[in-house]
Amino acid sequence: MPKQTFFNLPDQKQAVLLQAAMNEFSRVPLHDASIANIIHEANVARGSFYQYFKDKEDVFYYLLETHAKQSQESLLLYLRKYDYDLFKAIPNMFTWMLEKFHERTNRDFFKQAFLHMNVKVEQTFSFRLRKEELQREYKRLIKGIDKTPLNYDTLEELHHIIELVFSITMHNVVHSFARDLTIEQANHRFNMQLSLLKRGIFKREHV
Amino acid sequence: MPKQTFFNLPDQKQAVLLQAAMNEFSRVPLHDASIANIIHEANVARGSFYQYFKDKEDVFYYLLETHAKQSQESLLLYLRKYDYDLFKAIPNMFTWMLEKFHERTNRDFFKQAFLHMNVKVEQTFSFRLRKEELQREYKRLIKGIDKTPLNYDTLEELHHIIELVFSITMHNVVHSFARDLTIEQANHRFNMQLSLLKRGIFKREHV
DNA sequence: ATTGACAAGTGACGACGTGTCATTTATGAT
């Protein structure tokens, strides 16, 4: 999280800083990004950068979290729209994410982020976080969704169902960048995998 | 891939170099690893390192590939043992990997590798590679496995089934490190997710 | 045993990157 000093800045200057960071993170992966480039483009001194952020990870994950939150909100939106049917909401969220991530201004940033994804990046995008705030979100999700179509016995199995769905979703987002898929191709893949998951990959008599 | 110069070295010296690299990569993630530490421990000059390897990524992925190949071989082994039943072989491979990755001498190395995993690390461990050699392996796998229990119509669906299985496998390996699970806990999680995938997460009448 | 050609080994060096800190400048309350 950026320091208070950053949030005290006039909005205009905040925006310039974030845009400069975004540009740099769009150019190269996080570890190769250079603070020198960011401060040069934003026209601030090196020392100032460290007044605002702990380091480059700080501003990177701040940018990422902003987008992650929007993705989660889009899920909640679609859930409400489709009577809490998770499997109607999820493909809609997936498309929403793809469209957002592939926008001209975002594309390279997300490409760098996802192709050099690590556990922390993944968790930023997932509901499964230790932070109490998101734990609450997760519990609300579990409580809210329509469970009638789901095939599970224990609560533990339900958790695993959710985890499977989200992990397949993220995997497909990453894949869309790794293989440079069009939104249509990515949707096709994702829906196929989701329907395989729904109906099961084993014939009835073999389970 | 290391340069020929490296392979011309006496085995002893190769081993010392690789061990030094392994130690450094066990200490910190790839990007923070320092060549200085490696050459210091291995007692070679800086210039020598660059005679042997293109850069630190070179030696890192060489180490990783060595282990990845062994994992793939263990899968083939179990396939043969269980009459090419993929779903008997896969959980065995999973346990085999866990045991190997959690060995004292390997644990930290794999932890760093998996917690800072990117697409390249993942692909190193997956059959889905562009390299012809492994494409061949993948085709042999597709051809070899017993498909009688599997519930699919098109070849495309079969590919997705395989992809789902491998992606869930890798996800669980990473998870075992991210959450510091015991081998038993990780096996439990994995088997549960696999059986959910097999039988499907939707009730029959809702698919 | 000597030569000579090629392969391997070396470490100093330039370029660049990070995070800090003493100092300067701005701000806002009294």
Add this chain to the structure above:
DNA sequence: ATCATAAATGACACGTCGTCACTTGTCAAT
């Protein structure tokens, strides 16, 4: 107008990377 506090600054110490001109080792041919 004064002063305390917050913000801004850029030079600096330290570390890392990859290169290159040079030295050392190896081995086949004479």
